[in-house]
Amino acid sequence: MKLLEERIQQDGIIKGGNVLKVDSFLNHQMDIDLFVEMGKELKRLFADCPINKILTIEASGIGIACIVAQQFHVPVVFAKKAQSINIDGEVYSTKIQSFTHGKIYDVIVSKKYISSQDHILIIDDFLANGCALNGLIDLVQSAGATVEGIGIAIEKGFQKGGELIRAKGVRLESLAIVDSMDESTGTIEFRHRA
């Protein structure tokens, strides 16, 4: 998605350790007008899918998921990190290792909000090693629901997550795929469809 690639080029900051900081528009400050365009593009890409719910994970996936959901006119469910006293009844749970922090945490979603009838689009801001997405796929499958696809804002194409998820046969659409980035020159190269 050209608009997003241009924004990454303009405002993204490359850091050591394969970190791409986009917190000026994506995951700390959020450019809602950009999110609306991302939502329209994901609606176009998944127009043929019978999506009735969007699943994301707190915290930085929530904003994108809500704006995308407006295009689909479906509710959003966000998976929560660690048990909260405000989630009662039974939950589906899985474990996810954070790329950013390294630590492993429990992620839960109430059984009330995903059922075997659901056709789910998973949304997140970033795809790196795929741990978060694999956890979300696991939650959906625990409920017997269908993963219709995954929509990502930025995929780091030089990490293994995208490849692993596509190899599972899950439909994955990333609005920008960074194939390489160079901290010293600030250069970012994007992958485009053949």
Add this chain to the structure above:
Amino acid sequence: MKLLEERIQQDGIIKGGNVLKVDSFLNHQMDIDLFVEMGKELKRLFADCPINKILTIEASGIGIACIVAQQFHVPVVFAKKAQSINIDGEVYSTKIQSFTHGKIYDVIVSKKYISSQDHILIIDDFLANGCALNGLIDLVQSAGATVEGIGIAIEKGFQKGGELIRAKGVRLESLAIVDSMDESTGTIEFRHRA
């Protein structure tokens, strides 16, 4: 806001310890069409304010804030709980005690995303004892920015938060104010303007 009050009556669940569970439409599963109506109402209420940014706190404030922000055509910044390696440079920080969990945590926002030029609308899903909101007000004031007002989905009018914040002279608009609720009968009474 009648639509929200009706939804609370219909789907809210009263629990012991002054807990009102609305996770079927507000803060676990999110009804985006309802959020759009809430956004329109907050735009109407704050139409006279020169708002250029919305501030919220992760996680459950983010969805509402993003949908509200579409009405104002402004970016959203969400305050983060606890230090993350992905926030570099300097941050404004404050401490907030969670009503739900009881524990005290650090909340931060990058100095890059709030400045003395900003006129900020603070958005959150719930107002109970006001700790989260006081923390967000503190962050805005640390930056020398202006709090134009606060927009809340559900205020628990029988807890002290709303009174304390209004006493500070901050303009606070809650879309539904629960004045009392009875766990045994399931009755919820709302406060309305005189």
